[in-house]
Amino acid sequence: MKHPVRLQVNGRAVEAQVEPRLNLADFVRDHLHLTATHVGCEHGVCGACTVLLDGAPARACINFAVRCDGRDVRTLEGLSCDPVMVRLRAAFTAEHALQCGYCTPGMLITARDIVLRLPDADEARIRVELAGNLCRCTGYAGIVRAIASVLEARLSEPSEPSEPR
Amino acid sequence: MAGTAHKGVGASLPRKEDARFLLGEGEFVGDIHRPGMLEVAFVRAPVAHARIAGRLKPAGFEGRVFFMQDLDGVAPIRAVSGLPGFKASDLWPLARDKVRHVGEAVAMCVAETRAEAEDLAAQVMVEYDELPAVVDMEAALSAPPALLHEQWGDNVFLESLVDGDLAAIRARAEIRITRRLRTARQSMAPIEGRAVLCEWNGRLGQLEMHSAAQMPHITRAGLSECLGIDQGAIRVIAPDVGGGFGYKGILLPEEVCLGWLARHLRRPVRWLEDRREQLTANANCREHHYDLTLHADRDGRLLAIDCEAIVDSGAYSLYPFSACLEAAQVGSILPGPYTMEGYRCRTWSVATNKPGILPYRGVARTGVCFALEVTLDAVARAAGREPYEVRLLNLVQPGQMPYDNITRKHFDSGDYPEAVRRAVAAIDLPKWRAAQATGEDAGTDMADPRGGRRIGVGFAVYCEQGAHGTSVYHGWGIPMVPGREPCAARLSPDGILELRIGAHSHGQSLETTLAQVAHEVLSIDPEQVRLVHGDTAMTPYSTGTWGSRCMVMSGGAVAQSCTELGERVKAIASAVLDVPPDALQLRDGGVHVRGSDRCLSFAEVAHLFYRQPQRLPPTLEAGLEVVTGYRPEVDTGTFSYACHAVVVSVDTQLGHVELLDYVIVEDGGTLVNPMVVDGQIIGGTAQGIGTALYEEMPYDMQGQPLASTLADYMLPGATEMPPLRIEHLQTPSPYTRFGQKGLGEGGAIAPPAAIVNAINDALAPLGVELTETPATPRRILAAIEAAEVERSGSGTHA
Numbered sequence: 001m002k003h004p005v006r007l008q009v010n011g012r013a014v015e016a017q018v019e020p021r022l023n024l025a026d027f028v029r030d031h032l033h034l035t036a037t038h039v040g041c042e043h044g045v046c047g048a049c050t051v052l053l054d055g056a057p058a059r060a061c062i063n064f065a066v067r068c069d070g071r072d073v074r075t076l077e078g079l080s081c082d083p084v085m086v087r088l089r090a091a092f093t094a095e096h097a098l099q100c101g102y103c104t105p106g107m108l109i110t111a112r113d114i115v116l117r118l119p120d121a122d123e124a125r126i127r128v129e130l131a132g133n134l135c136r137c138t139g140y141a142g143i144v145r146a147i148a149s150v151l152e153a154r155l156s157e158p159s160e161p162s163e164p165r
Numbered sequence: 166m167a168g169t170a171h172k173g174v175g176a177s178l179p180r181k182e183d184a185r186f187l188l189g190e191g192e193f194v195g196d197i198h199r200p201g202m203l204e205v206a207f208v209r210a211p212v213a214h215a216r217i218a219g220r221l222k223p224a225g226f227e228g229r230v231f232f233m234q235d236l237d238g239v240a241p242i243r244a245v246s247g248l249p250g251f252k253a254s255d256l257w258p259l260a261r262d263k264v265r266h267v268g269e270a271v272a273m274c275v276a277e278t279r280a281e282a283e284d285l286a287a288q289v290m291v292e293y294d295e296l297p298a299v300v301d302m303e304a305a306l307s308a309p310p311a312l313l314h315e316q317w318g319d320n321v322f323l324e325s326l327v328d329g330d331l332a333a334i335r336a337r338a339e340i341r342i343t344r345r346l347r348t349a350r351q352s353m354a355p356i357e358g359r360a361v362l363c364e365w366n367g368r369l370g371q372l373e374m375h376s377a378a379q380m381p382h383i384t385r386a387g388l389s390e391c392l393g394i395d396q397g398a399i400r401v402i403a404p405d406v407g408g409g410f411g412y413k414g415i416l417l418p419e420e421v422c423l424g425w426l427a428r429h430l431r432r433p434v435r436w437l438e439d440r441r442e443q444l445t446a447n448a449n450c451r452e453h454h455y456d457l458t459l460h461a462d463r464d465g466r467l468l469a470i471d472c473e474a475i476v477d478s479g480a481y482s483l484y485p486f487s488a489c490l491e492a493a494q495v496g497s498i499l500p501g502p503y504t505m506e507g508y509r510c511r512t513w514s515v516a517t518n519k520p521g522i523l524p525y526r527g528v529a530r531t532g533v534c535f536a537l538e539v540t541l542d543a544v545a546r547a548a549g550r551e552p553y554e555v556r557l558l559n560l561v562q563p564g565q566m567p568y569d570n571i572t573r574k575h576f577d578s579g580d581y582p583e584a585v586r587r588a589v590a591a592i593d594l595p596k597w598r599a600a601q602a603t604g605e606d607a608g609t610d611m612a613d614p615r616g617g618r619r620i621g622v623g624f625a626v627y628c629e630q631g632a633h634g635t636s637v638y639h640g641w642g643i644p645m646v647p648g649r650e651p652c653a654a655r656l657s658p659d660g661i662l663e664l665r666i667g668a669h670s671h672g673q674s675l676e677t678t679l680a681q682v683a684h685e686v687l688s689i690d691p692e693q694v695r696l697v698h699g700d701t702a703m704t705p706y707s708t709g710t711w712g713s714r715c716m717v718m719s720g721g722a723v724a725q726s727c728t729e730l731g732e733r734v735k736a737i738a739s740a741v742l743d744v745p746p747d748a749l750q751l752r753d754g755g756v757h758v759r760g761s762d763r764c765l766s767f768a769e770v771a772h773l774f775y776r777q778p779q780r781l782p783p784t785l786e787a788g789l790e791v792v793t794g795y796r797p798e799v800d801t802g803t804f805s806y807a808c809h810a811v812v813v814s815v816d817t818q819l820g821h822v823e824l825l826d827y828v829i830v831e832d833g834g835t836l837v838n839p840m841v842v843d844g845q846i847i848g849g850t851a852q853g854i855g856t857a858l859y860e861e862m863p864y865d866m867q868g869q870p871l872a873s874t875l876a877d878y879m880l881p882g883a884t885e886m887p888p889l890r891i892e893h894l895q896t897p898s899p900y901t902r903f904g905q906k907g908l909g910e911g912g913a914i915a916p917p918a919a920i921v922n923a924i925n926d927a928l929a930p931l932g933v934e935l936t937e938t939p940a941t942p943r944r945i946l947a948a949i950e951a952a953e954v955e956r957s958g959s960g961t962h963a
């Protein structure tokens with residue numbers, strides 16, 4: 001038994017018929033072929049599946065696609081031109097914040113949220129905010145430094161538009 | 166060297182592979198879709214040990230559900246070892262007569278979606294006649310409740326002995342310390358699980374398998390044996406792989422099943438391991454037990470080690486590393502970088518009703534380092550000396566290098582005592598000793614009989630043998646032995662350098678670091694270098710990525726092939742520029758006539774060779790494609806090492822441990838990319854901290870796994886990581902191309918030893934000594950309470 005859903009994904013209207021048990025991660029990955037959103041646990045712990053749901057980070061694996069009817073979903077693919085993301089990508093490379101790259105999309109979406117929401121975050125706060133994203137490769141040092149460096153850069157140069165296009 | 170320092174060996178070059186991952190354009194197996202693809206779910210055993218009494222497919226779905234008897238022509242996975250006395254196990258891709266651990270695959274179900282495949286799996290009926298479960302490794306050995314493989318007569322894959330006569334030493338040793346130590350079973354838990362996508366290519370008559378794998382060529386060899394088709398009819402592709410750490414260095418039963426299924430159905434089929442399968446059904450690692458005795462003189466000088474160790478190897482010997490590599494390795498590596506007169510070690514690889522084991526980052530070293538270093542601290546306490554002093558007394562000295570230790574491990578180079586001295590200085594030991602004495606900083610509460618929060622400092626030293634070659638590995642007699650490591654280097658017609666290697670990267674940054682090596686040799690810009698790896702059809706055979714070998718072996722191979730390619734470039738340039746080859750020099754991305762401004766870029770040389778052969782002399786034979794196989798001068802492996810020093814505070818009421826400071830002084834020889842090296846060390850250390858404090862895969866008495874989610878199996882998060890400082894010694898290996906050493910695993914080796922030593926240092930005044938990992942609050946409080954009971958007990962009797 002399938003249900004209709006209409007939602008916005010990366011700024012585009014999407015309509016689909018989905019089974020009630022289909023989660024949002026499988027929906028964007030398998031139905032929309034947006035595979036930047038990764039799946040690491042499917043039970044809401046690892047954060048690899050983090051997307052923006054109505055602008056706030058959410059775990060796609062524990063949100064059902066049917067429950068997203070009428071909502072706005074943004075995956076990493078939809079943030080490629082986002083100015084904060086542009087800065088974060090450069091910082092992630094400069095600080096060696098990724099190795100295998102599997103946790104990276106979820107990390108970037110959480111990182112962007114930290115940058116926009118907590119301009120004064122110090123290292124300890126960044127670490128607390130990252131508590132919902134697991135990385136098995138990096139030991140987090142580079143990720144924390146990358147986020148801190150973007151926060152710092154924005155203090156001296158705060159003028160970028162913060163809304164995604 | 167022709168390279169310019171900022172891009173070649175020694176440069177912290179930013180990674181070439183980052184861009185695609187940061188845009189979400191990495192391609193992992195789970196990202197690949199094929200038209201008509203079906204999804205697979207497995208029916209898995211709900212009990213640890215049972216005979217299969219009956220099985221029934223749901224009516225109407227007989228063609229969608231498969232048991233072992235349906236997989237005609239498929240042979241079991243048989244990972245043998247040539248070590249004398251080894252008993253092999255048959256791992257049928259789907260259980261045939263018995264199941265031997267919870268999660269063992271019993272049936273394969275296929276449907277349009279994974280959800281539907283799981284629906285189908287739920288309807289498959291399997292009847293089990295339960296047998297007693299063998300859960301504890303000591304019981305498995307001495308009083309087994311059952312036999313896993315009846316024909317063996319016991320539960321022992323292999324017993325091995327490194328013998329030594331210790332009688333004289335025993336008689337004269339003034340200090341004798343005996344400890345029983347345990348390390349918990351762990352799960353390697355990369356964030357991407359295993360994933361397999363298989364399809365049959367009718368045109369090529371070839372099975373094409375995408376698999377999240379570390380060793381594609383070995384996977385292909387094993388698949389061929391199990392499926393009974395020749396290796397040319399199999400292509401294994403490992404695309405981007407989301408972390409490995411040893412977990413993806415195996416031929417999976419699921420790979421065999423899907424290989425058969427794709428060929429049988431002539432349709433693409435896919436299985437994505439979910440986290441529950443990863444944690445409970447597939448391989449675990451590292452459950453060790455030690456009965457360890459150290460004999461020393463009154464100063465703490467080590468005289469002999471006497472050890473009996475058991476490794477819980479689970480139910481089956483896994484391909485290719487086998488069930489016994491880990492325990493047998495314990496016997497050969499336990500003495501490590503310490504000097505001594507006598508050594509004896511008996512080990513058992515024991516079968517239990519748990520999943521088989523794989524070598525996790527550091528393999529047996531993490532357990533061995535824990536056992537030895539924790540017991541060595543007890544020696545130091547008995548001698549009344551600082552733990553670091555006892556280490557300085559016993560470590561191999563730089564003047565002894567190269568050094569063959571008591572188990573004839575050949576240490577290539579290094580200054581171990583210097584690493585200890587620098588760690589002692591960097592952690593500022595006197596400061597913490599003063600803080601312990603006054604209780605300041607620590608929050609020590611003198612009114613609390615336990616002392617509130619207590620501070621402790623711990624040290625641990627390890628060595629890591631990397632890039633073991635033929636001479637070491639053939640002795641194991643397992644299905645793979647590394648030989649010469651190949652690299653195919655090719656200049657494309659537009660002057661791009663393509664490097665093809667048989668190893669694979671799952672986070673190690675080989676696309677960057679091997680480009681740096683090519684730059685070092687040829688001066689070609691790393692941006693002009695393309696690494697092709699992870700595909701058996703495109704790359705030369707290699708045993709793959711394991712044992713911290715890639716930078717030494719693939720790095721050496723790239724350098725060797727590029728050197729030869731450089732000669733060929735010079736030959737072409739020499740003919741065209743009409744100068745002798747030795748008047749030519751490779752620099753700045755091309756070939757230059759020494760002392761003149763005449764030059765040809767690599768693109769020009771390639772263009773000449775491929776597009777304008779009429780300009781070349783007909784006698785010029787050699788092309789711009791070179792395949793060589795590299796082997797270091799001495800192939801027994803490189804030895805990197807480190808001293809870890811950590812300061813902890815232990816809350817004696819809550820059992821909580823906080824890491825206040827952490828210093829690593831390490832020696833990985835010449836560092837090809839120091840940024841990448843630090844990334845490996847920090848990432849490894851995070852895993853080691855998990856081993857020390859959090860990670861544990863417990864089983865109940867029936868053999869049921871008790872950690873089936875990441876909420877039960879706790880991986881360290883960003884808040885669990887301490888401030889970390891790294892210092893490098895760089896003693897080149899005399900045997901490798903640039904002096905580089907393998908070091909990818911080291912970070913994960915020392916933390917359990919260093920952290921537990923620090924906890925024991927903090928709790929020594931309470932008479933507490935932990936000998937088990939992870940040091941969870943429950944274990945710490947239990948140890949404190951036991952010590953209190955003992956003290957009050959002895960008080961009553963006094």
Ligand code: FES
Binds near residue numbers: 039041044061
């Ligand atoms: S996959 Fe969603 S939190 Fe792990």
Ligand code: FES
Binds near residue numbers: 099103134135408672
């Ligand atoms: S980079 Fe591999 S999990 Fe984070």
